[in-house]
Amino acid sequence: MSIRAIAKAADVSMSAMYHYYPGKQELLFALLQDGIADYHRICRAALDVAGDDPVAHLDALVGATVRYRATHKVESNLMLSEVRNLNEDFQAQLREPQDAATTTMTEIISAGIRSGQFTTKYPDDARRAVFAMCNSVAHWYDPSGPISLDELVTRYWELAHALVGYREQAD
Amino acid sequence: MSIRAIAKAADVSMSAMYHYYPGKQELLFALLQDGIADYHRICRAALDVAGDDPVAHLDALVGATVRYRATHKVESNLMLSEVRNLNEDFQAQLREPQDAATTTMTEIISAGIRSGQFTTKYPDDARRAVFAMCNSVAHWYDPSGPISLDELVTRYWELAHALVGYREQAD
Amino acid sequence: MSIRAIAKAADVSMSAMYHYYPGKQELLFALLQDGIADYHRICRAALDVAGDDPVAHLDALVGATVRYRATHKVESNLMLSEVRNLNEDFQAQLREPQDAATTTMTEIISAGIRSGQFTTKYPDDARRAVFAMCNSVAHWYDPSGPISLDELVTRYWELAHALVGYREQAD
Amino acid sequence: MSIRAIAKAADVSMSAMYHYYPGKQELLFALLQDGIADYHRICRAALDVAGDDPVAHLDALVGATVRYRATHKVESNLMLSEVRNLNEDFQAQLREPQDAATTTMTEIISAGIRSGQFTTKYPDDARRAVFAMCNSVAHWYDPSGPISLDELVTRYWELAHALVGYREQAD
């Protein structure tokens, strides 16, 4: 997307943009950083209220991700596709929270496996699959369509459970 | 992607490209069409040799997709992201085989549900998740890394089975 | 004429031109519109001070046209030859004042015929001939040559009178 | 006009054109030369059968020119506008027959003046006006319109007579 188009869309003069951001990279970086920060704040919040069951954690992360992708389609698609247009330095900065999410998910799945709740043989691939599936929501979900957000989240919980091989514990 | 970059990548002069394609759209279209045709030929071939068990069909499609995404990363990423830059007419032509794949997968899952082998409550979302997960391979898989292609396919079979809720039949 | 050439002639960078005009068509249109507007303002002014004799009107229009073609050769030749390179919409806008001049001349000749001063049997062709002859001045007249502007106008008055078959009125 | 377009219009391969003409200049030159030669052959023929009255000569030249402009609009407009795109050498070659026509007309008018048939005070301008008026036929005349070619010629004879100040001789 051109910086002209962005300026017009934001209804600011192009010169004004150069007051706040020294260049396109910085602008895009700020945009993506905001989006990613938003997303991760939401994830964090969801995890905080989730108790400490691995399933609850997984559900929190899946729910937060699905909701964000469904309700912030534009930002999500930017976040998921425009990062590659930044210079390495900026990419690194953005990867940091991204990696944090990866790490969190990795730990959740590990915990679930340790507790015997998750039975997947391929935790890394399960993690990737969970994110891929949740992220893809930004491509196809229509908020004005027949599937409600709550229903959507319910479905993705179920699919995520399947991916990690969730088995309810006998006590 | 710029036509200059494509020309440089193909090591032909930019003018030479205009001998074969009247413009950028047509070039990109031809590129994507070739890729998509390749991919679907591979899928078709895999399905043809697969027998008629829904699981076999699912595995064939997942295996073909994962292998293609892993071994044709560049084409795959183009196919998955550059379609939007084409005019509506070209997009429609490319969506046709794409929709065929969707239909095929939908039918496979339906068949598995009818036969009692697949137990998912959300066949549409399972289908989307399977594709999202397989397609994402193009983003991260490193052919020279520690995971062999066969191993990769094995993993995604397992994950796909989980997504559709595959239960082996008691006889 | 190439936009590069125009830019060089105006001694502005090619990019600078795109500040003021969104494209070649618009630039050319503006150029021609200005020229045509100038020309027609001059014609109007000449007619306004001319009294209401058809001969005076004819002389005013011929004089204004000859003077303009002789003193604005570049603009005139552009006006007379580059209109065809514009899109139909722009051409229509430019034809409007052009048609006004045609109409004016038509009316002048009609009036002269009604008053018995002009005796031509072919008013339409006389009109076209008058314009063709006056416009052609832009092709050959050399302002630094031996023929003064006043002399030139005198000659074309005479020729125009001949074309419309002007006969002085007996009183 | 592009050499590609010319080749397509003539239904020859572009390479074929380069067999017959070494370049665009030469092609255009040949085209214009043919047209101009045609035109002048026609003029010559008309003059040859015209007897030796200056009026007859004038009429022959005006008639030939008007007919050619009316029936060969494309070639005429090329001849009248594309000459400037040739290099000086070619232009000179094309000006030669052009100048011949000018000379012929000049001589005809001189003869008419000497014989007392033409009374114009401005023979050069009359000559230019005659050509300008006749040439302009190529711009506006519609062969399928209401004015027949014969009618057209009749009108331009009359106008040309007016321009040179033709007075029938009392004997």
Added chain:
DNA sequence: CATGAATGAGGCTTCATTCAT
């Protein structure tokens, strides 16, 4: 003779950016 491939220069246009004010 004739063809299709190839090319470099230049066509118009958009881009990100800088500058003067």
Added chain:
DNA sequence: AATGAATGAAGCCTCATTCAT
């Protein structure tokens, strides 16, 4: 703090021309 003017690089594309065959 903010604007519009200006710019050079690059974008896509067309041109006239050349070359190998």
